[in-house]
Amino acid sequence: MCVPNISEGTNLTVVEEIVDEIRKHKDVILQDYSSDLNHNRSVISYMGEPEAVLEATCHMAAKAYELIDMTKHKGSHPRVGAVDVVPFIPIRDVETFEAVEVARRFGKFVGERGIPVFYHEEAALTPERNKLAVIRKGQYEGMAEKLKDPAWKPDEGPAELNLRSGVTVAGVRGPAIAFNVNLNTTDVSVADHIAKAVRHITGGFRYVRGMGLLLEEKGMVQVSMNFDNPAKTPIPRVVETIRAEAARFGVSIAETELVGTIPLSAVEDIVKYYLQTHAFSSNQIIENALIDSL
Amino acid sequence: MCVPNISEGTNLTVVEEIVDEIRKHKDVILQDYSSDLNHNRSVISYMGEPEAVLEATCHMAAKAYELIDMTKHKGSHPRVGAVDVVPFIPIRDVETFEAVEVARRFGKFVGERGIPVFYHEEAALTPERNKLAVIRKGQYEGMAEKLKDPAWKPDEGPAELNLRSGVTVAGVRGPAIAFNVNLNTTDVSVADHIAKAVRHITGGFRYVRGMGLLLEEKGMVQVSMNFDNPAKTPIPRVVETIRAEAARFGVSIAETELVGTIPLSAVEDIVKYYLQTHAFSSNQIIENALIDSL
Numbered sequence: 001m002c003v004p005n006i007s008e009g010t011n012l013t014v015v016e017e018i019v020d021e022i023r024k025h026k027d028v029i030l031q032d033y034s035s036d037l038n039h040n041r042s043v044i045s046y047m048g049e050p051e052a053v054l055e056a057t058c059h060m061a062a063k064a065y066e067l068i069d070m071t072k073h074k075g076s077h078p079r080v081g082a083v084d085v086v087p088f089i090p091i092r093d094v095e096t097f098e099a100v101e102v103a104r105r106f107g108k109f110v111g112e113r114g115i116p117v118f119y120h121e122e123a124a125l126t127p128e129r130n131k132l133a134v135i136r137k138g139q140y141e142g143m144a145e146k147l148k149d150p151a152w153k154p155d156e157g158p159a160e161l162n163l164r165s166g167v168t169v170a171g172v173r174g175p176a177i178a179f180n181v182n183l184n185t186t187d188v189s190v191a192d193h194i195a196k197a198v199r200h201i202t203g204g205f206r207y208v209r210g211m212g213l214l215l216e217e218k219g220m221v222q223v224s225m226n227f228d229n230p231a232k233t234p235i236p237r238v239v240e241t242i243r244a245e246a247a248r249f250g251v252s253i254a255e256t257e258l259v260g261t262i263p264l265s266a267v268e269d270i271v272k273y274y275l276q277t278h279a280f281s282s283n284q285i286i287e288n289a290l291i292d293s294l
Numbered sequence: 295m296c297v298p299n300i301s302e303g304t305n306l307t308v309v310e311e312i313v314d315e316i317r318k319h320k321d322v323i324l325q326d327y328s329s330d331l332n333h334n335r336s337v338i339s340y341m342g343e344p345e346a347v348l349e350a351t352c353h354m355a356a357k358a359y360e361l362i363d364m365t366k367h368k369g370s371h372p373r374v375g376a377v378d379v380v381p382f383i384p385i386r387d388v389e390t391f392e393a394v395e396v397a398r399r400f401g402k403f404v405g406e407r408g409i410p411v412f413y414h415e416e417a418a419l420t421p422e423r424n425k426l427a428v429i430r431k432g433q434y435e436g437m438a439e440k441l442k443d444p445a446w447k448p449d450e451g452p453a454e455l456n457l458r459s460g461v462t463v464a465g466v467r468g469p470a471i472a473f474n475v476n477l478n479t480t481d482v483s484v485a486d487h488i489a490k491a492v493r494h495i496t497g498g499f500r501y502v503r504g505m506g507l508l509l510e511e512k513g514m515v516q517v518s519m520n521f522d523n524p525a526k527t528p529i530p531r532v533v534e535t536i537r538a539e540a541a542r543f544g545v546s547i548a549e550t551e552l553v554g555t556i557p558l559s560a561v562e563d564i565v566k567y568y569l570q571t572h573a574f575s576s577n578q579i580i581e582n583a584l585i586d587s588l
Contacts, residue, residue, distance in 0.1 A: 001580065019544050021521065028585065029583055031583045041373065047580070047583065047584070091580055091581065092581060124427065175580060235569070236568070236569070239569060247544065253570055254568050254570070255570045255571065255572055256571040257571060258569075258571050258573075258574050258578055260578065261578050261579070261580045262578055262579055262580065263579070263580045263581070264579050264580065264581045267561060267565060267579055269568065270564070270565050271561060271564050271565070273568075274530070274567075274568035275529070275533060275550050275552075275564065276547055276548070276549050276550050277529070277549065277550040277551060277552055278549055279552075280552050284552055284554065284555050284556055285555065285556055285557070285558050285559045285561055286295065286325075286341070286385055286469060286555045286556065286557045286558065287385065287386060287557070287585060289323055289325045289341065290341070290585045290586045291581055291585055292322060
């Protein structure tokens with residue numbers, strides 16, 4: 001799966017032309033795309049076999065470099081290039097190392113076009129380049145200067161800003177899951193306490209980001225979370241930690257919400273955890289044969 | 295989905311010829327087929343859009359009627375015809391009434407060939423014909439006599455046994471799930487007690503069949519179950535009932551086992567139940583887009 005972010009979200013004719021490059025590939029399934037006017041940015045989501053996704057991504061990027069001029073780009077979201085960030089996400093039988101190979105082949109393709117490339121997350125060549133926020137620091141406007149620093153020699157392409165196209169970040173990450181737990185109380189300090197207990201930055205689980213919110217119309221509070229690597233920090237473990245923490249305040253879980261999509265592997269983990277069915281495999285799901293027949 | 299049982303399990307050349315009729319349909323996915331020598335019987339499993347499954351099933355049955363002679367059939371499993379029982383199973387977006395329509399169109403096709411047909415389970419026209427065991431009573435050998443009884447006038451075809459092909463039973467059922475719960479004790483009476491508590495016939499849940507077993511090599515006992523309609527009697531509710539019953543004996547659930555396949559809708563129900571995520575839909579599973587693209 002690939003979820004590139006491109007720096008055009010106002011001229012929808014241009015966005016359609018770029019998305020058309022994905023549509024052209026009959027072996028690639030376009031899942032979704034959306035544009036944000038204020039961010040002046042679009043996110044495209046598609047999937048397929050690794051080779052097909054790589055080819056479609058190269059064609060999509062070539063079209064975006066052709067149509068987007070970063071010297072004229074304005075938008076509220078941090079960005080460094082016309083094709084801003086290209087995360088490849090291994091799903092189903094694809095291993096992380098295979099996705100990294102695809103990301104690096106995409107990076108070489110971009111570098112050869114004279115555009116500097118940084119690899120991030122699982123595709124990063126050095127630990128300092130893991131985090132997108134660190135790479136993006138200074139944004140497009142600061143990149144000419146940043147690239148002069150030997151510490152920021154790009155992983156592919158010239159050590160010099162491509163004025164028209166900027167810089168591209170390519171990498172591999174797990175499929176992030178947005179998952180919220182709603183609690184039977186209106187005391188938002190309970191949600192704050194629990195969010196701090198489970199999120200990585202304040203001592204919690206490594207791959208959880210989160211915050212506490214008041215849901216006024218529901219008369220509940222929410223622990224709103226992102227799971228960045230559900231294989232390593234699975235949802236059920238965090239739900240049970242929240243249940244235990246909430247019980248300390250005499251509060252219970254009212255409901256939970258899954259926002260957007262979840263990979264089948266995470267669903268498999270939920271079933272295994274709660275049913276104690278350690279040998280369960282998503283291959284046992286009848287509909288799986290439909291996918292295997294593709 | 296369709297899982298016909300045909301009365302040939304020893305001559306595998308014949309079985310292959312019959313299965314080939316399914317393979318020929320490129321819109322139908324052959325999942326599995328297996329033959330049992332003692333039963334002299336084969337089970338085929340395939341799926342696809344309702345029209346495609348109906349067409350493939352008619353072709354498969356025609357070939358089976360051509361190649362199998364019931365006057366020569368011997369086998370240990372109860373059976374009434376060359377094409378013995380043809381259960382259609384609605385999965386994904388197919389509703390039960392649509393599957394019933396497919397079963398009835400298949401039944402008409404068979405009846406027009408001069409073979410008596412009984413509809414069972416969800417496709418039954420009268421409650422007495424719901425259960426396969428009741429229809430099958432007397433087997434092939436007793437069918438000539440049974441068909442003379444006005445109470446057993448067939449739903450399609452002549453009220454007279456087709457000597458070569460026998461009788462065919464066609465119907466619609468939910469996807470049965472074989473699911474076992476293993477308990478941390480070697481006292482099989484605990485498993486017996488719990489099996490009786492949860493199975494329909496002794497006062498338990500409507501769509502559960504079950505029995506207690508000793509798992510000697512594991513040092514555990516097992517509540518071995520079949521879920522005949524997981525939409526109406528869902529797995530998690532029964533697991534939690536077993537947990538509560540086991541606790542009365544100071545016994546806990548060691549593990550569970552899912553044997554064979556499970557429909558995606560049942561997996562959805564498990565996630566919703568344990569995560570309290572009432573709005574969860576299997577459409578949120580990333581890989582679902584792969585199926586929708588078919």
